[in-house]
Amino acid sequence: MQIDIQRNIGVSLSKQIYQSIVDRIRSGLLEEGLKLPSVRNLSKELEVSLVTAVKAYKQLEQDGFVNSIQGKGTFVKTKIKEKKREKEAIPSYDWQLSLQDYLPRSQFARYxxxxxxxxxxxxxxxxxLLPNRYFVHEVQQVLSENPELLSIYGNVQGDSQLRSEMSTYLKRSGVLSTPENILVTSGLQQSIDLIARTFVGPGDVVIMEAPTYPGAIDIFRGRGATILTVPVDKDGMRIDILQNVCEKNKPKVIFTIPTFHNPTGVVMSLKRRKQLLDIARSIHCIIVEDDPCSEIYFEKKPPVTLKSMDQFGNVIYLRGLSKTIAPSCRIGILTASGSIFNRLLAAKANADLGSPLLTQKAILPLINSKRxxxxxxxxxxxxxxxxxxxxxxxxxxxxxxxxxxxxxxxxxxxxxxxxxxxxxxxxxxxxxxxxxxxxxxxxxxxxxxxxxxxxxxxxxxxxxxxxxxxxxxxxxxxxxxxxxxxxxxxxxxxxx
Missing domain, CATH: 3.90.1150.10 (Aspartate Aminotransferase, domain 1)
Known part of the structure; x- marks a missing residue:
């Protein structure tokens, strides 16, 4: 069982072990009834004291995540089943625990x-609530007029026509990006993953809001990042606390959802957006601006995007199309500047050689239409x-x-x-x-x-x-x- 121990982050080793196992249990990566390594093996594997391992297991048992049985070991707690299993020869998969993985958590997928x-x-x-009938008509028309779409690969960067339309679309949000600086991804989850695998490695500091989008936590934790958090209030991320955190720990990435924050729904004020940009510029840090649904406002339009105010290329801007048009198409848009974009494009090529062309062509007529x-x-x-x-x-x-x-x-x-x-x-x-x-x-x-x-x-x-x-x-x-x-x-x- 792979557990990343970070010894200089101000969090006790026993708590890190505890949290890593809890994350795996809640993510379904450790199944109910599975036997965990003995405290001696765990302490040896992680190079921590036996006392540290015992303390972590004791807290897990106290909080109801595991059962420790004298002489048998420690097991992921099993829920009481409504029906007892018949006694039969059930193959054991316990040997699989010897195969190390690098998935510290994957909670979001479970829900x-x-x-x-x-x-x-x-x-x-x-x-x-989505334009399904119209979309079906467009897909049929695209296929009838271009049947070869089923037989060819798309461009790694994304369909050129779609990127051109998206450039026009983004201008409505004040994001001035050329088609050459737009990357089409398989949803925003892939956008975040490309950023993490390109710029984040073990021990790199990533600052996130608390709370935040769980899918992003899963990705950055999977890269072995040291994740530090900044609370949000009614005006978004607390910039005063962010400033203090950045002074003590230089972050490589600040991940934020400034508009209709997920999960709280709050909006970062314009003042704080400007302050956040100033901090990133001063420490040469990347800001990942996740913007999945800024067009879904109820009373008034939200403040301008961070990317629209970005003059030095600090912001990687993510805009999703999946939620509001066609979720099954899984279309996301990433735009960045300079060598940051070039490196992300290379990561996209390594990941999948480009998103499906058919779905890109299918949503093309919808992007800037009156409909x-x-x-x-x-x-x-x-x-x-x-x-x-x-x-x-x-x-x-x-x-x-x-x-x-x-x-x-x-x-x-x-x-x-x-x-x-x-x-x-x-x-x-x-x-x-x-x-x-x-x-x-x-x-x-x-x-x-x-x-x-x-x-x-x-x-x-x-x-x-x-x-x-x-x-x-x-x-x-x-x-x-x-x-x-x-x-x-x-x-x-x-x-x-």
């Missing part, structure tokens, strides 16, 4: 496409209705001690519970009612923030939203009532 009926766990848009502009306007209206519905339900039904953000756009809403409530326990209860959401721990690098959750109001209709939020509030009421009853002191009878 991305949950099977529950009321799907609140992933930031996707209801397929019924797309009208579709985006309608989408804003539909999603605002769903956001407002969730806010109204939470206001009227949620118990005392529950709070939430009010997103000005985007697809997500961040909920904070009383500190003693673990969102993983809430999720286990919600799943019994066919409801899913994203536990807040997936959005933190440390995994210690257990009392938060992210819900996405964009994927299911109003009826299911009402049922889902109402049920969650009922579960929370029951949990809080149960705690109050357990804490009520016994009656004392006075005899006089």
């Amino acid at each position: 991305h496409m949950a099977p529950q009926k009321v799907h609140l766990s992933s930031s996707m848009i209801d397929p019924k 797309m502009i009208d579709h985006t306007k309608k989408l804003r209206t539909a999603l605002k209705i769903r956001r407002d519905l969730v806010l109204d339900l939470l206001t009227s039904l949620s118990p005392e001690g529950v709070s939430w953000t009010i997103p000005e756009g985007g697809l997500n809403l961040w909920i904070s519970l009383p500190s003693w409530i673990d969102s993983h326990f809430l999720l286990s209860e919600a799943k019994k009612q066919q409801i899913s959401f994203l536990p807040g721990t997936a959005c933190f690098t440390s995994g210690q923030e257990n009392n938060h959750l992210r819900i996405s109001y964009s994927y299911i209709n109003e009826e299911l939203l009402t049922h889902g939020i109402t049920t969650l509030c009922n579960i929370l009421h029951a949990m809080i009532s149960s705690k109050k009853i357990s804490e009520t002191p016994p009656y004392t009878i006075f005899l006089g």
